[in-house]
Amino acid sequence: MDNDIFEPALQKGALGERLSREEAYGLAEAITPDRLHRLGAAALANRQRRFGRQATYVFNLQINPTNICGSGCTFCNYAASKHAAHAYVLEEPAIFDQVERLGPTEVHIVGGLNQIWPFARNLELVRSLRNRYPELYIKSFTAVEIDYFAKTAGLPESTVLDQLKAAGMDAMPGGGAEIFSDRLYRQHWKNKTSPDGWVRIHQLAHSKGIPTNASMLFGFGDTWDERIEHLLILRQAQDRSGGFSCFIPLPFQPGAGNFIDNGPTPLETLSVLAISRLVLDNIPHLKSYWPMTGLETGAAGLSWGADDMDGTISEEKIAHLAGAATPVGMARAKMEESIITAGFAPVERDGVFSPRGGLQ
Ligand code: V47
Numbered sequence: 243m244d245n246d247i248f249e250p251a252l253q254k255g256a257l258g259e260r261l262s263r264e265e266a267y268g269l270a271e272a273i274t275p276d277r278l279h280r281l282g283a284a285a286l287a288n289r290q291r292r293f294g295r296q297a298t299y300v301f302n303l304q305i306n307p308t309n310i311c312g313s314g315c316t317f318c319n320y321a322a323s324k325h326a327a328h329a330y331v332l333e334e335p336a337i338f339d340q341v342e343r344l345g346p347t348e349v350h351i352v353g354g355l356n357q358i359w360p361f362a363r364n365l366e367l368v369r370s371l372r373n374r375y376p377e378l379y380i381k382s383f384t385a386v387e388i389d390y391f392a393k394t395a396g397l398p399e400s401t402v403l404d405q406l407k408a409a410g411m412d413a414m415p416g417g418g419a420e421i422f423s424d425r426l427y428r429q430h431w432k433n434k435t436s437p438d439g440w441v442r443i444h445q446l447a448h449s450k451g452i453p454t455n456a457s458m459l460f461g462f463g464d465t466w467d468e469r470i471e472h473l474l475i476l477r478q479a480q481d482r483s484g485g486f487s488c489f490i491p492l493p494f495q496p497g498a499g500n501f502i503d504n505g506p507t508p509l510e511t512l513s514v515l516a517i518s519r520l521v522l523d524n525i526p527h528l529k530s531y532w533p534m535t536g537l538e539t540g541a542a543g544l545s546w547g548a549d550d551m552d553g554t555i556s557e558e559k560i561a562h563l564a565g566a567a568t569p570v571g572m573a574r575a576k577m578e579e580s581i582i583t584a585g586f587a588p589v590e591r592d593g594v595f596s597p598r599g600g601l602q
Pocket residue numbers: 317318319320414415416417418419420455456457458459490492493494495496497531534552560564
């Protein structure tokens with residue numbers, strides 16, 4: 243298909259200029275091999291203007307207190323019913339031991355929706371971590387969990403966020419957005435927060451000075467139009483509230499028994515990264531999430547618009563229970579080697595994406 247919009251869109255995108263809706267949609271039309279490389283080159287030019295050769299990572303620890311969850315999202319291999327063989331519940335001493343042993347810069351706390359770890363217990367976990375580790379960056383609870391906490395604790399979402407912030411939460415992760423499509427929402431995650439609800443809760447957090455991330459799950463039956471619409475909704479939300487720090491596209495992992503046999507190909511994942519970089523002119527960071535992309539594709543993503551590789555992630559569970567073949571954790575040296583091999587300069591960062599002084 244001849245597409246007159248593609249070239250001008252690439253040129254504007256490479257310079258970091260805002261693309262119109264038509265240009266954004268035009269990027270994803272008729273991706274031929276030749277166009278694919280030009281798409282990648284434009285996204286690389288855009289990320290070089292922002293970050294040069296620098297590629298960041300953070301020494302972080304995922305804390306997933308329990309995987310017990312009754313939401314029944316069709317794509318999720320992490321959740322377990324109470325008596326399932328892979329159900330687990332961590333207790334606070336085990337969590338504190340892990341933090342003490344590994345000494346991360348950042349923790350990322352998310353879990354299933356349940357009453358074993360209700361709001362009060364999660365709030366207390368944040369408070370205890372803050373008291374023990376004043377310098378630790380605490381990124382915790384998706385919009386889906388905030389929604390669930392509010393409903394089950396009988397509190398307004400606003401109060402839940404205020405209490406978490408007062409207890410020491412620094413930021414919210416980007417999970418639970420899935421893809422902003424009512425068609426797929428009804429099919430795959432109808433028991434939890436809707437696309438509108440997700441955006442509303444993030445904007446409420448931004449109004450309180452809580453920065454957040456945003457994600458997009460793709461490769462599970464979604465269309466390119468739905469992906470572009472997701473990016474445009476986020477771009478508009480960011481224009482209004484300004485609190486998104488980072489965008490993370492999540493390629494679907496087809497775990498055992500999942501409803502599709504294959505996730506997106508590496509080239510499709512790289513195209514999503516590149517288009518995200520060109521469309522999201524107002525979200526500073528783009529994360530290539532190696533536990534889900536695979537390490538080589540993740541590092542290649544740095545040439546397709548991404549500037550961040552997430553973390554050394556000591557024990558990631560969501561991707562791995564869905565069959566991801568990547569190692570469950572990664573040492574600093576291995577992370578740096580992957581970034582250097584991909585042609586970039588590794589920089590260890592803190593939770594707010596600033597270089598960590600003294601460790602370079
Ligand atoms: O919302 C669930 C996704 C998300 C599968 O904010 C799956 O820094 C692929 O959002 N295949 C949680 N994805 C993970 C997440 C995240 C990860 C890393 C960093 C940050 C951040 C956020 O995982 C869920 C859901 O969309 N997910 N099952 C699956 N089979």
